[in-house]
Amino acid sequence: ATNRTFTMLKPDAVEKGHIGAILEKISASGFRIVAMKLTQMTKADAEEFYAIHNERPFFGELVEYMTRGPIVAAVLEKENAVEDFRTLIGATNPADAAEGTIRKMFADSISENAVHGSDSDDNAAIESAFHFAGRDMF
Ligand code: CMP
Numbered sequence: 001a002t003n004r005t006f007t008m009l010k011p012d013a014v015e016k017g018h019i020g021a022i023l024e025k026i027s028a029s030g031f032r033i034v035a036m037k038l039t040q041m042t043k044a045d046a047e048e049f050y051a052i053h054n055e056r057p058f059f060g061e062l063v064e065y066m067t068r069g070p071i072v073a074a075v076l077e078k079e080n081a082v083e084d085f086r087t088l089i090g091a092t093n094p095a096d097a098a099e100g101t102i103r104k105m106f107a108d109s110i111s112e113n114a115v116h117g118s119d120s121d122d123n124a125a126i127e128s129a130f131h132f133a134g135r136d137m138f
Contacts, residue, residue, distance in 0.1 A: 005081040006127035008116040009072035018106050019072055029088050035075040035137040041067050061111060073131040082124055085117045
């Protein structure tokens with residue numbers, strides 16, 4: 001079925017000037033952008049967004065990274081969006097990511113891995129609502 005996923009082009013990808021190239025790849029892969037903005041997360045935002053990871057040793061580093069500069073937040077629509085987008089971005093660790101995936105092409109390390117993709121339909125809805133009002137999703 002057609003469904004939606006949520007993505008962020010993370011601060012490292014924005015800093016390196018990869019917004020255009022990554023959006024081109026997302027569009028060429030059949031995803032329709034239904035919401036998008038350049039924004040910057042506060043510390044409180046990142047702590048809430050990544051609350052599931054708050055016991056992990058890398059949590060502080062993750063919050064620091066995700067708040068250090070602007071991100072592109074977007075909601076994407078496609079047949080089988082959540083699963084297909086995770087295939088398109090590749091493994092969490094770019095060293096393990098398949099050839100041609102966004103993380104293989106644009107990410108340098110597991111901690112700074114260029115792009116986020118929701119891991120379930122439920123989380124896609126929660127994460128989209130975190131960043132966008134209903135009237136800003138088309
Ligand atoms: P993502 O899977 O999108 O969401 C959780 C993020 O935590 C992950 O991307 C990485 O940015 C970060 N992360 C995951 N594992 C590690 C790790 N071992 N060390 C540092 N950061 C990590």
